[in-house]
Amino acid sequence: xxxxxxxxxxxxxxxxxxxxxxVTLRNMVHAALSxxxxxxxxxxxxxxxxxxxxxxxxxxxxxxxxxxxxxFVVMMVERHTPTIHHRRNxxxxxxxVAAVMAAELGAALVAPDFVPASAPSPAPLGHSxxxxxxxxxxxxxxxxxxxxxxxLLVAIVGAIALTLRARPDHHRQNPAHQSRVRKQDRxxxxxxxxxxxx
Amino acid sequence: xxxxTHFMLLSGALFAIGVAGVFVNRRHxxxxxxxxxxxxxxxxxxxIAASHYLQDxxxxxxxxxxxxxxxxxxxxxxxxxxxxxxxxxxxxxEDLSEVRG
Numbered sequence: 001x002x003x004x005x006x007x008x009x010x011x012x013x014x015x016x017x018x019x020x021x022x023v024t025l026r027n028m029v030h031a032a033l034s035x036x037x038x039x040x041x042x043x044x045x046x047x048x049x050x051x052x053x054x055x056x057x058x059x060x061x062x063x064x065x066x067x068x069x070x071x072f073v074v075m076m077v078e079r080h081t082p083t084i085h086h087r088r089n090x091x092x093x094x095x096x097v098a099a100v101m102a103a104e105l106g107a108a109l110v111a112p113d114f115v116p117a118s119a120p121s122p123a124p125l126g127h128s129x130x131x132x133x134x135x136x137x138x139x140x141x142x143x144x145x146x147x148x149x150x151x152l153l154v155a156i157v158g159a160i161a162l163t164l165r166a167r168p169d170h171h172r173q174n175p176a177h178q179s180r181v182r183k184q185d186r187x188x189x190x191x192x193x194x195x196x197x198x
Numbered sequence: 199x200x201x202x203t204h205f206m207l208l209s210g211a212l213f214a215i216g217v218a219g220v221f222v223n224r225r226h227x228x229x230x231x232x233x234x235x236x237x238x239x240x241x242x243x244x245x246i247a248a249s250h251y252l253q254d255x256x257x258x259x260x261x262x263x264x265x266x267x268x269x270x271x272x273x274x275x276x277x278x279x280x281x282x283x284x285x286x287x288x289x290x291x292e293d294l295s296e297v298r299g
Contacts, residue, residue: 090221
């Protein structure tokens with residue numbers, strides 16, 4: 001159990017450092033890479049909480065797809081963007097807001113009314129988190145699951161529709177035009193003698 | 199011995215860092231999106247910690263839905279950033295004030 005506590009503090013320190021680096025680094029590629037590091041350590045923490053499926057999902061799907069997409073956009077945009085200089089420095093405001101928010105959350109957690117649940121015993125050997133999650137996801141939350149799928153579909157269509165750009169020299173087929181073509185439009189019969197090109 | 203309070207304090211600190219990031223980088227659209235990602239990560243960690251300590255899988259199911267919506271949000275957000283960048287050659291969020299009332 002002490003080993004898990006050690007891991008918690010190790011991953012927690014890396015997570016908070018990477019999060020601070022994400023919001024303070026000037027270089028956007030470095031910021032995106034620190035964001036990836038913070039997601040990775042968060043996945044390790046979720047593994048400590050025995051949420052194996054979501055932990056693997058965060059690494060495979062979220063880091064592998066979403067954050068790499070983020071990195072692509074950062075590299076595409078940053079090359080042409082001069083550094084944005086802030087007219088006012090909001091660092092003091094940010095520190096104040098963050099301190100107040102952290103103090104409130106901490107005060108709620110250490111209040112005597114808050115009685116945290118005791119640590120559950122570890123899951124038995126052979127217990128499948130994926131199976132357990134699937135058994136509630138496809139029964140109790142089936143409607144929410146379908147709604148999430150629809151939301152993803154809408155996001156796909158929206159993102160493609162937003163960024164689709166037709167080039168002026170783009171060749172595309174027009175089926176209505178193709179099916180309206182008559183023989184006279186394409187075929188010209190000559191009598192074999194040379195005639196001036198029309 | 200790890201308790202629920204450990205994880206909740208950690209995710210509270212992560213949430214505060216994300217909120218501070220929104221203030222520090224309020225002109226930079228991409229870093230704003232990164233700060234939103236940090237905030238959503240803190241919320242998800244909270245959900246999963248509560249799910250583990252209360253032995254209730256509803257928290258993990260909800261975290262999965264939050265991940266789904268976060269992915270959709272980031273796809274749309276990045277598409278908007280790309281469109282704005284193509285037409286304006288900048289992603290400075292304070293320059294986007296044409297529709298101000």
